Amino acid sequence: MRAVQITRFGGPEVLDVVDIPEPEAGPGQQLYEVSTAGVNFADTHQIENSYLAEQRLPLVPGAEFVGTPAGGGQRVVGLLDGGGYAEKAVASPRLTWPVPDGVSGEQALSLVLQGTTAWHLLRTSAHLAEGESVVVIAGAGGVGSLAVQLARRWGAGRVIATASSPEKRKLAEDLGAHVTVDPALADEDPKAFTAALREANGGKPVDIVLEMTGGNVFAGSLSALAPFGRLVAYGMASRTETKAVPPGALMQRSRAVIGFWLAHCMARPEMLDAAMTDLLQQVADGHLHPVIGGRYPLSDVRQAHEDLLARRTTGKLVLDPAR
Structure with a gap:
């Protein structure tokens, strides 16, 4: 064959x-x-x-x-x-x-893989509650394009998607994202990316981030979380491992970092x-x-x-x- x-x-x-x-x-x-x-x-x-x-x-x-x-x-x-x-x-x-x-x-x-990942990211890992804000990194991708739609259907108050080109940002908005952000802002300064995510959420910290890049995008996303916010990491597209997150940094805002790998659902x-x-x-x-x-x-x-x-x-x- x-x-x-x-x-x-x-x-x-x-x-x-x-x-x-x-x-x-x-x-x-x-x-x-x-x-x-x-x-x-x-x-x-x-x-x-x-x-x-x-x-x-x-x-x-x-x-x-x-x-x-x-x-x-x-x-x-x-x-x-x-x-x-x-x-x-x-x-x-x-x-x-x-x-x-x-x-x-x-x-x-x-x-079967990307859809079930999006489903469990929101339902099982992040425990999305109605009215919460959701950031979907790579909102025009296989997982992201479905996560944007599911977050809207399940009552997210504001869906923010990142995408790397005007065409992809328009697609994410057509799928239901309220606003989009260029992830290139994180390339040189995670703080600029944090500021952009908060600005996209009306100046407020965000409740949930679905993150699959790592590196500066992870760092900027984590800093954007509100108290009791959850970052769910399910990829490392940048091929850059993120430095360990000190417990104090989590405690200061009651933030959570959660990992997800669909292989565990297969069991x-x-x-x-x-x-x-x-x-x-x-x-x-x-x-x-x-x-x-x-x-x-x-x-x-x-x-x-x-x-x-x-x-x-x-x-x-x-x-x-x-x-």
Whole structure:
């Protein structure tokens, strides 16, 4: 079968399209024909071996797919430990969900990892209360574009999104953000970013920040929090680790820093069931609108990663294994 495989760690240049044997299903697993594979920012960390879990070579990247059981059956969207960038993949049926009629493969893929992340960031980690202000870093991205919509639907008093270009800031506003901020303000001075977030919130500190960049953006976001504010860290796109936060800095404002990694929900599938049931229904009903950023042939996987790293994309990117 055709698949993307890496035999060395690095950037997009290590992604090779090759012919390899199809995977074999083990106990409690099912072989699936992949019709569409999802691309996530975490995949760019995986091929560098710079993410939270150590990777072993050779490997086929990809943590999500839409497809059908080998031999036929219901179309599903599912999560994987790896192997999604391929014509066939092995998954646990417990981590798959039927895709309703009227929901496209791209829409389903936008939900299974990025959508469930946005759902749990707001519900499980931040415990969003009606009327609270929410800052969504990278509000035009895969997670951010859904988090903006969910925060509005769930009663946030003010939604502030950051985005790196006028076009992306307009998209975030069209999705429901009350106001947008350029994250480049944090590049030289976190204090300038803090001031911009507070100004966007009417001069007041903010209640919640969903943060996936690290570095100066993390520092500026933390300083912008109100008493009892919560910063939920779920990424490190800048590849910059943030210095330890002194306990006194948290106590002075009764602030909280919370980490989130969806992998822990995979060990508790009922947490994913709750999110996916809600999200798929919202899309089917027309209440939630995933942003689809592009469908690339499997042979153009390097370009997909390059576009993602260069911040040229919005919303969800997917691969077509048939091309």
